[in-house]
Each structure stands twice: as C-alpha cells, then as structure tokens.
Amino acid sequence: TNGSAPAVPSDQYDSLYLSPVTVGSSTLHLDFDTGSSDLWVFSSLQAQSSLVGHDYYMVDPAKEKQGYTWKISYGDGSGASGKVYADKVVVGGVTATAQAVEAATAVSAQFTQDVDTDGLLGLAMSTLNTVKPQQQKTFFDTVLKQLAQPLFAVDLKYHAAGSYDFGFIDKSKYTGAINYVNADTSKGWWGVSATAYSIGNASTSATVSGILDTGTTLLYVDTPIVKAYYAKVKGSKMDNTQGGYVFPCSATLPDFSLTIGGVKQIVPGKHINYSPTSAGNCFGGIQTNDGIGFSILGDIFLKSKYVIHEMGSTPRIGFAQQ
Numbered sequence: 051t052n053g054s055a056p057a058v059p060s061d062q063y064d065s066l067y068l069s070p071v072t073v074g075s076s077t078l079h080l081d082f083d084t085g086s087s088d089l090w091v092f093s094s095l096q097a098q099s100s101l102v103g104h105d106y107y108m109v110d111p112a113k114e115k116q117g118y119t120w121k122i123s124y125g126d127g128s129g130a131s132g133k134v135y136a137d138k139v140v141v142g143g144v145t146a147t148a149q150a151v152e153a154a155t156a157v158s159a160q161f162t163q164d165v166d167t168d169g170l171l172g173l174a175m176s177t178l179n180t181v182k183p184q185q186q187k188t189f190f191d192t193v194l195k196q197l198a199q200p201l202f203a204v205d206l207k208y209h210a211a212g213s214y215d216f217g218f219i220d221k222s223k224y225t226g227a228i229n230y231v232n233a234d235t236s237k238g239w240w241g242v243s244a245t246a247y248s249i250g251n252a253s254t255s256a257t258v259s260g261i262l263d264t265g266t267t268l269l270y271v272d273t274p275i276v277k278a279y280y281a282k283v284k285g286s287k288m289d290n291t292q293g294g295y296v297f298p299c300s301a302t303l304p305d306f307s308l309t310i311g312g313v314k315q316i317v318p319g320k321h322i323n324y325s326p327t328s329a330g331n332c333f334g335g336i337q338t339n340d341g342i343g344f345s346i347l348g349d350i351f352l353k354s355k356y357v358i359h360e361m362g363s364t365p366r367i368g369f370a371q372q
C-alpha cells in the first residue's frame with residue numbers, strides 16, 4: 051500500500067505543519083516530526099482545562115499497555131508525558147492496526163497554548179522512542195513492510211499546504227533529478243553532512259553535519275556561517291531579547307545553500323525571513339546552533355525541496371527541487 055497526507059502550515063509563518071491522522075475513532079491534527087520518535091496525542095486522561103481548543107484521543111482502558119509510560123522533552127524546552135495504548139492509526143489511507151499511541155497525562159505550556167496541535171507523530175528511528183519498560187515502534191516502522199517502497203517523502207511548502215507521501219515517490223511533486231546520499235542514522239536521526247555552503251553566489255568549503263528535522267521551524271548552523279550570512283544583510287543584528295538575528299523587514303536576503311552529495315541545496319532568500327518581531331524587525335530563518343552540538347536542517351531548509359527518506363538496507367536520503 052501507499053498513501054499521502056496533507057501538511058498544512060499552522061500559522062502564517064509556517065511555524066509548524068499539521069497533518070490529519072485517525073487515532074482510534076478520532077481524527078487529530080498532528081505535527082509530523084522527523085526529529086523525534088514518539089507518536090503522542092492530547093487525551094481524555096488530561097484535565098479538561100488543558101483540552102480546551104484541542105481535538106483529543108478518548109482512551110479505551112481495554113487497550114492500555116499496562117505499566118507502560120513515556121516522557122519526552124524537545125529542543126525548545128517543551129515536553130509531555132503519559133500512558134500508552136495500542137490502537138488503530140491511519141495516515142493517508144495507510145493503516146497501523148496496533149500502533150503504540152502515547153496518550154498524554156501532562157503537557158508543557160507551549161503545547162497547551164498552541165491549540166491547533168493535537169500531538170506529534172515521530173518519524174526518526176525507533177531507537178529514540180521514550181516508552182518504558184519497552185521502546186515502541188514509530189508509525190513508519192510499524193507500516194514499513196506493507197509499503198510498496200520502504201520510504202516516506204516530505205513535501206513542505208512556503209506559506210502553502212504540502213504533503214507527506216508514504217510508500218511511493220510522487221513524480222508530480224519535483225523537477226529534475228533526485229540526488230541521493232547515505233543517511234547517518236547512528237544517533238537515531240536522519241543525519242546528513244554538507245561539504246560547503248554558499249551565501250549569494252559566493253561558495254565556501256566547510257563541513258556541516260546535521261539532521262533533517264521537520265519538527266524544527268528554523269535552520270540552525272555553526273556560528274561562523276550565521277555571522278557570514280547576516281554580514282550580507284544590511285541592518286541585521288543579534289537581538290538577545292528576541293533570541294537571535296533580526297533585520298529590517300525590507301532587507302534583501304541572499305540565497306543560502308548547503309552542498310550535499312556534491313549538489314547545492316538552495317534555500318531562497320525569501321524563505322529566510324521567518325516572521326516580524328514585536329520590535330519592528332524581522333526574525334531570521336537561519337540561526338546559530340550554539341549549545342546544540344550539530345546543525346538542524348528544519349522547515350526553513352526543507353520547504354523548497356522534495357525529500358525522500360528511504361529505510362532500505364542502507365538508509366538513504368534523496369533531495370529533489372520542488
């Protein structure tokens with residue numbers, strides 16, 4: 051089988067993308083996250099006050115995996131925890147009959163406030179799943195054998211609805227060749243490395259090691275690269291109150307690229323204006339990875355590409371131009 055689900059921006063800045071998923075008998079809107087490996091949902095186990103505005107999973111005690119718990123924290127400091135159920139999960143017509151569904155008993159304020167997101171669906175390696183006493187499989191791992199091809203493809207778009215394809219490559223979603231590189235899955239993520247970056251049409255050799263992460267809004271790279279980029283943006287500055295580089299919203303932003311597998315993967319300058327700040331500037335889509343330890347190729351990087359994640363005998367990543 052194969053299937054496709056839409057990926058709809060949750061707000062006008064593409065802060066995150068939401069996809070409809072049937073969990074048990076409810077349809078929830080989940081944030082598909084290639085940077086984590088838990089499928090967790092808002093649930094009837096939470097206080098009613100936490101559920102206002104959310105769709106949520108009505109737990110069925112008969113489906114509980116007794117004694118199983120989960121607890122996850124994310125790069126922005128948010129987190130959630132709860133209990134585990136085995137239930138039917140359907141994404142774009144692809145069905146997992148007994149998928150581990152992690153029902154929240156507690157979620158951090160960032161999630162309660164974001165009333166559109168009913169949970170996350172992890173698409174990294176199952177080795178990062180947080181369920182105890184026994185790690186559970188991601189949705190992709192659960193359905194892998196039934197897929198026509200062992201892959202999913204990510205088609206996030208700039209200020210528009212894209213899609214996630216499971217089990218097939220949709221030729222209508224990209225132009226030109228697909229450029230494949232081996233993925234480094236040793237740390238549980240979809241890891242890639244670049245051998246150069248370019249700002250405008252000036253290219254510089256550098257090793258950039260990072261992970262593809264649909265769950266992260268921005269593009270986080272090494273500080274010297276970030277400084278070199280904003281040196282080309284008139285009026286840009288590091289604004290500690292905003293927590294990153296900002297610039298006048300009227301500034302012209304140069305294109306940025308990372309060379310992966312010998313091919314320049316270009317991020318159009320337009321995509322690097324993330325959103326206006328409260329202080330009348332605009333917040334940059336490229337920010338420093340200080341404190342993270344590696345680069346994170348988030349939505350700002352992904353939304354100009356069609357990215358195939360193939361879990362074959364050797365995991366591979368394929369990049370194509372949208």
Ligand SMILES: Cc1c(C=O)c(-c2nnc3c4c(C[n+]5cc6c(C)n(C)c(C)c6c(Cl)n5)n(C)c(C)c4cnn23)c(C)n1C
Pocket residue numbers: 065066081085124125126127128164167263265266267268342346
């Ligand atoms: C190391 C790292 C990250 C690693 O991932 C990261 C990050 N970047 N976007 C997100 C996340 C998101 C996406 N997300 C980003 C948002 C931004 C930038 N803004 C202003 C809002 C309102 C957002 C919402 Cl609701 N949601 N979600 C839903 C979760 C659980 C995230 C966790 N971390 N995260 C940051 C900020 N940092 C430093």
